Amino acid sequence: xxxxxxxxxxxxxxxxxxxxxxxxxxxxxxxxxxxxxxxxxxxxxxxxxxxxxxxxxxxxxxxxxxxxxxxxxxxxxxxxxxxxxxxxxxxxxxxxxxxxxxxxxxxxxxxxxxxxxxxxxxxxxxxxxxxxxxxxxxxxxxxxxxxxxxxxxxxxxxxxxxxxxxxxxxxxxxxxxxxxxxxxxxxxxxxxxxxxxxxxxxxxxxxxxxxxxxxxxxxxxxxxxxxxxxxxxxxxxxxxxxxxxxxxxxxxxxxxxxxxxxxxxxxxxxxxxxxxxxxxxxxxxxxxxxxxxxxxxxxxxxxxxxxxxxxxxxxxxxxxxxxxxxxxxxxxxxxxxxxxxxxxxxxxxxxxxxxxxxxxxxxxxxxxxxxxxxxxxxxxxxxxxxxxxxxxxxxxxxxxxxxxxxxxxxxxxxxxxxxxxxxxxxxxxxxxxxxxxxxxxxxxxxxxxxxxxxxx
Amino acid sequence: xxxxxxxxxxxxxxxxxxxxxxxxxxxxxxxxxxxxxxxxxxxxxxxxxxxxxxxxxxxxxxxxxxxxxxxxxxxxxxxxxxxxxxxxxxxxxxxxxxxxxxxxxxxxxxxxxxxxxxxxxxxxxxxxxxxxxxxxxxxxxxxxxxxxxxxxxxxxxxxxxxxxxxxxxxxxxxxxxxxxxxxxxxxxxxxxxxxxxxxxxxxxxxxxxxxxxxxxxxxxxxxxxxxxxxxxxxxxxxxxxxxxxxxxxxxxxxx
Ligand SMILES: Nc1ncnc2c1ncn2[C@@H]1O[C@H](COP(=O)(O)OP(=O)(O)O)[C@@H](O)[C@H]1O
Ligand SMILES: [Mg+2]
Numbered sequence: 001x002x003x004x005x006x007x008x009x010x011x012x013x014x015x016x017x018x019x020x021x022x023x024x025x026x027x028x029x030x031x032x033x034x035x036x037x038x039x040x041x042x043x044x045x046x047x048x049x050x051x052x053x054x055x056x057x058x059x060x061x062x063x064x065x066x067x068x069x070x071x072x073x074x075x076x077x078x079x080x081x082x083x084x085x086x087x088x089x090x091x092x093x094x095x096x097x098x099x100x101x102x103x104x105x106x107x108x109x110x111x112x113x114x115x116x117x118x119x120x121x122x123x124x125x126x127x128x129x130x131x132x133x134x135x136x137x138x139x140x141x142x143x144x145x146x147x148x149x150x151x152x153x154x155x156x157x158x159x160x161x162x163x164x165x166x167x168x169x170x171x172x173x174x175x176x177x178x179x180x181x182x183x184x185x186x187x188x189x190x191x192x193x194x195x196x197x198x199x200x201x202x203x204x205x206x207x208x209x210x211x212x213x214x215x216x217x218x219x220x221x222x223x224x225x226x227x228x229x230x231x232x233x234x235x236x237x238x239x240x241x242x243x244x245x246x247x248x249x250x251x252x253x254x255x256x257x258x259x260x261x262x263x264x265x266x267x268x269x270x271x272x273x274x275x276x277x278x279x280x281x282x283x284x285x286x287x288x289x290x291x292x293x294x295x296x297x298x299x300x301x302x303x304x305x306x307x308x309x310x311x312x313x314x315x316x317x318x319x320x321x322x323x324x325x326x327x328x329x330x331x332x333x334x335x336x337x338x339x340x341x342x343x344x345x346x347x348x349x350x351x352x353x354x355x356x357x358x359x360x361x362x363x364x365x366x367x368x369x370x371x372x373x374x375x376x377x378x379x380x381x382x383x384x385x386x387x388x389x390x391x392x393x394x395x396x397x398x399x400x401x402x403x404x405x406x407x408x409x410x411x412x413x414x415x416x417x418x419x420x421x422x423x424x425x426x427x428x429x430x431x432x433x434x435x436x437x438x439x440x441x442x443x444x445x446x447x448x449x450x451x452x453x454x455x456x
Numbered sequence: 457x458x459x460x461x462x463x464x465x466x467x468x469x470x471x472x473x474x475x476x477x478x479x480x481x482x483x484x485x486x487x488x489x490x491x492x493x494x495x496x497x498x499x500x501x502x503x504x505x506x507x508x509x510x511x512x513x514x515x516x517x518x519x520x521x522x523x524x525x526x527x528x529x530x531x532x533x534x535x536x537x538x539x540x541x542x543x544x545x546x547x548x549x550x551x552x553x554x555x556x557x558x559x560x561x562x563x564x565x566x567x568x569x570x571x572x573x574x575x576x577x578x579x580x581x582x583x584x585x586x587x588x589x590x591x592x593x594x595x596x597x598x599x600x601x602x603x604x605x606x607x608x609x610x611x612x613x614x615x616x617x618x619x620x621x622x623x624x625x626x627x628x629x630x631x632x633x634x635x636x637x638x639x640x641x642x643x644x645x646x647x648x649x650x651x652x653x654x655x656x657x658x659x660x661x662x663x664x665x666x667x668x669x670x671x672x673x674x675x676x677x678x679x680x681x682x683x684x685x686x687x688x689x690x691x692x693x694x695x696x697x698x699x700x701x702x703x704x705x706x707x708x709x710x711x
Contacts, residue, residue, distance in 0.1 A: 336555070346549075346620065
């Protein structure tokens, strides 16, 4: 008779609300604990969240009279949010808006992350007071974790007030939000850090200037862009025929045994770290090019040393092979057997069938594999650095080149000021390229799905 | 009464094995020229297998072993010197489900001739028109030759596949249950087409549908468990089957 009546639950509704109240009080109390700890020369400054909210500076007597550091506004806003959001959350609970409550608890829980982003700012201020940076330690201690844990737990409980199903949905949604949030964050970060330099140098001068000479204030990355594009293009020209033919071999021609072996080798190839490819390029490809083209001079009248665009192309071609092979093989295998039967039944040979029917039918899949490969090639850094020679040149096949990725990596360690910002600018350009590649990948694979759907 | 026709396809002591499975047992058939021969029988009895052994499509199956002989126009196609490409050009095949290529209608029909070396555009256009007319679908399609073949209805696709087979100018057309995926009206159209094709080609058709066999076939072979139980004029087989098992099957008592 009582089959459909709710069983008495361990956590009654009221208990849950009580728990949420407790948790939010704990969360608030965290802001009374040392929120941030700054250690300078053994002096230990502990600043609570409320201090940050109230006072706006921290005096450092050591560094002289009136020396002080200011807490950045972002930090103050994040503390304020952290204090307000549990209160708002509780308000929402009382209003029975459980999901909104959970949202505000989550906001509260992640506020410390924004404070973290300002650490470098604090450090810069301290260094400007002539305190050597290696004697400064800035730490965020327990409150960070506690706020996070209390916030998330109260969020979970407040959703639970609505029943288990909603809770599960909310958890999945949060995980989905994490990755979406990260992508948005990275995009935002790239734009914020890259755009100023580009604007300062001038968009046209930056993108189409052919001189890259930071010591003279010349920041034109045209040759870097060209080298990246040509390197990637070349890798595709070399890698695609090899990759597609291998895929055809695996899917159509080889025996099962051989296919298994070759396929696992290809998969191994995909797992090799790029430094190793760099080694291979350095030890085999570069000397090979040097020996083959011995005595020849490049257009810029330099001897061919082996480190060159050609070496980059070959290394990248090898690196994109696994991607191209596996996507092409999958899409070839997905072609209905009936196409092949029809073709063979008309008297076509196996090879004719492959080139006239199977490959054309698989072309959108193969194309999306190529685009994926392009994405990998254009972003590759380590292997390229080791074989490119890294001199900024108009890219020619046998001459040394510097690409967008290597341009960033080589100078990042020691650059500063506008130079450094320009590296971020290069990063932004690279980021935009990769976005274009990925969006076209999505377009192509979507079109592929539509074609397949109409085939049914 | 009827004048005896020449035999186009002669199957002699054909045995076929899929691995251990003995799928065709000692088949002997003499299939006359320019007539429609139907293969009937319950599922899995070897009709498709026998049909495919006439243009060696079984070669594509791993561990398929064939013994015996199949003659087309007095040549043994299992002779090692046989050019399979030419054989399949001589015996075109139409499959159970319409399987046009993912290309335009024109390219579908032109596929075979192109494979066999016809490059001239005029010539190809001629062949395409002739084949589509031969499949009684020219009037439907002549204005959309550049369109994808996937836009057509099932019946149209199947006729397109027949046109594609006609385009390689075969002598024999092998059809494996060509109407089983089609609606009744399309089925009737294909049957009309087959009786039309009979004038110029030797047609061998596998069918599940006994009415279809009585409607179109001159001769009928009844298969059961890999054997040909009975092979004779369709009319006499359905009027007065010689074998008890044939009678059981055509009166619907099993299968
Ligand atoms: N490719 C194959 N590999 C193994 N066995 C097969 C294959 N094709 C068909 N067979 C077997 O051969 C027998 C005859 O099949 P099939 O000729 O397709 O029958 P039907 O067309 O009369 O329904 C069946 O038992 C089937 O399981
Ligand atoms: Mg069959």
